[in-house]
Amino acid sequence: MTSRPAVSRGLNRNFKMSKLTIRKMMNIVRIPLIVTALAVGATAAYAQPAIPKLAPMPAELETRYALSALPPALRATASVYLLDTKTGYHLARKGTSGLNCLVQRTAWELNDFRDDIYYPLCFDPEGSKTYLKVIMDSAKLRIQGLGPPALTKLVKGRYAAKTYRGASKPGLSYMVGPVMRTIGPDKKVQTMAMPHLMFYASGITNEDIGAKPNPAVFSTLMNPFVDRQGNAEQSFLIQMIGDAEKAKIMAEEKRLVDDLCAYRDVLCLHKMTH
DSSP: OOOOOHHHHHHHHHHHHHHHHHHHHHHHHHHHHHHHHHHHHHHHHHOOOOOOOOOOOOHHHHHHHHHTTSOGGGSTTOEEEEEETTTEEEEEEOOSSSOEEEEEOOOGGGTSOOSOOBEEEEEOHHHHHTHHHHHHHHHHHHHTTOOHHHHHHHHHHHHHTTSSOOOSSOOEEEEOOSOEEEEOTTSSEEEEOOOEEEEEOTTOOHHHHTOOOOTTSGGGGGSOEEEEOSSSTTEEEEEEOOHHHHHHHHHHTHHHHHHHHHHOGGGOGGGBOO
């Protein structure tokens, strides 16, 4: 049998070694690529949806809007907090009455972050020590990047741990402004002209007061009813403002209503349900 020349045998050995070397190099490259692909896939699977950013309101408009939650006679001595969309609420005007007003943009109990929530409200001293703190903390945590489910869990946990608490004595939050956009009695977000007062009623239910509100029949909401906002501590007895008083408010606040509509169309009353 004729043997192959030594040169040919050497070339074959070199060729086999080259193929082995190439395969090893390909495996070395393939492993990081696989790891990278798995990491990217895992990141995509657990990626959270982007949190809608809150657009700032002009300070003068936000101040007027916040104060609209109060009857006119109470506005001059109330404090006003404005929302800095990069840091949270800050005291823009120091009052003397113990009433504190702001425009709420984030509600932890919705378990959802939107950029079209606007409702002015003012708390008395008791509400300022309790519910106002929750509102301010929620805004700050949202801005810092905490997502809706995490915020809902955190707030409920703080209530359970008594870091947050409901009002310990009777009091009320004023919400008699002409326009608000938030979740309505039917549990849908909408623009409303619904001036009302919220009396603190931690742990109270509609059954306790014999109320039978029916969101589908707005007339039933003209009687006092309890609105539970996320937990028992945030339960409030709602008293709507009567038709004559509401008409007076709408007439007196026409300029504000127009300015809010010009600022953003979701605040226009032509989007109103009630």
